[in-house]
Amino acid sequence: MAEFDLIIIGGGIVGASAALAGVRQGARVALVDAGLAGRATDAGAGIVSPVALDRGEQRPDWTSMITECVGYYHSLLAELDAVDPAGAGSATFEQVGELVVAGDDPDEQAALDAVAERLSTSEGRRAHGVTKPVETVDGADLRAYWPELRGDLRGIFIAEVGRVVGSRLHDRLMTAARRRARTRSDGAHLEVIPGAGSLDPQYPSPRVRVGHRVLDAGAVLFATGAWAASDLAAYGVEIDVRPIRGQLVHLRLDGQQTGMRPVVNTPGAGYLLGFDDRIVAGATHEDVGFDARVTAGGQHAVLSAALALAPGLSAATVLETRVGLRPATSDGLPLVGAVAPSVHVATGLGAWGLTLGPLLGELSARHALGEALPARLDFLSPARPATKESP
Structure with a gap:
């Protein structure tokens, strides 16, 4: 046996x-x-979202699987909380919503508009497991969520998105x-x-x-x-x-409460996640084999994208850098x-x-x-x- x-x-x-x-x-x-x-x-410090930004919706099976996986998260967390009550709380997962934003780049604007269009109908939202209509945000309304964001961005707010510490x-x-x-x-x-x-x-x-x-x-x-x-x-x-290297930078805004801020995501220029003690900016996508080093070029790319998105982060403290090898097909x-x-x-x-x-x-x-x-x-x-x- x-x-x-x-x-x-x-x-x-x-x-x-x-x-x-x-x-x-x-x-x-x-x-x-x-x-x-x-x-x-x-x-990993990642986004748990039922809405894909990096591919179209020509595959209903892909959309359906993502929606199912996000739904499973909530039942799994309930089980984990029951088995391990001391570990419950936002340090693992928090549903904070997501701001999908774009500047004046035509491709990013088109991608943002495509996401907004998919979620504009009850049928489209149902396909993603999204129940609340998305909000259009820009200018002062956008910076009410993240004061550090630059002023020319426009975006949408999706409520049913969370962030997690891997x-x-x-x-x-x-x-x-x-x-x-x-x-x-x-x-x-x-x-x-x-x-x-x-x-x-x-x-x-x-x-x-x-x-x-x-x-x-x-x-x-x-x-x-x-x-x-x-x-x-x-x-x-x-x-x-094959491995794809992803480098991230962890920042802190002294005196700022960032744990309940929504995820900031873009169709192609990085993302920002707020946690109780830090902000995570990411991430690179480098096809460099099994090289798990943190590199100067990778950190420059992450910080450049983060500061272009949120210039107000320029005075943030750099806490640490991390790197992970994502498995890609x-x-x-x-x-x-x-x-x-x-x-x-x-x-x-x-x-x-x-x-x-x-x-x-x-x-x-x-x-x-x-x-x-x-x-x-x-x-x-x-x-x-x-x-x-x-x-």
Whole structure:
């Protein structure tokens, strides 16, 4: 009999969510995590939004999936708060709304107008899970939210958008998974194993080696983000995923309360997130391989975009810089499903990791444990032909 029902390789948001889901199913779960530098979860301070700005709405399946993932967030947070009451609060997640803004760039204005048009009807809002009509804001009204913004911007306000701290959400998922495992009486078990896990290609059923230890399982789920392609290549499986470096800068406005400010987002020139003790400005999109360094050029790009958007931040204190390697695919869509008998993958979430990760981690774990993936996720199959990303 295999030692585990499910081995999850990779301990970011997807892996942690999968571990919680496995324990919920009564499974014996091992979570193997190498703790590699550049893991996107550790750097991430992200936007949880049902409205995509970086692609059109020609794919109803994509829109529907985003809406479902955002809806899942609220039920998940309720569970986390019940299991871990001490961890509840805005340090994990807060629904603060989103200002989508544009200046005089024609392309940005067109993108902003397209978002506003999609959300102008009750049918369009329903497709995104948005219930409240969006507000048009500019000038003084816009700077009432963020006084540091420049004066020529115009935008819209979407109420049903939140922001999240990736590392904090990860820790709460792991706390819930451990506590669920301890309180179940059906054999559910969770063991967290530090180290790099690799599949044994010579063994007929899933066998994972972690240092000198050998683990047998009913199924293996690779949730190793940008590293998933190289992890699976040794097993003879090719998938379409590569790392994209994202650099961020953390700032503080002394004497300013920024924790409940709405997200500021743009169709192409960065974003600003307000937290209780800082503002996060991001992010670069650099195709530089597995280079997790913070670079002068990357920080210059982030700060230049942030100050062009909000000149009033020029006097802010620079607290720290962070970098994460996002897993990207050629067509911009995640990879979720089986890649070989009893071997599964959940990766390629790109900049959507913190929005999509919790639900896709849950569904991937349940699939690895024997449930069918919902047919609505067929378009995320790892077996789909690789195509170039299109809007």
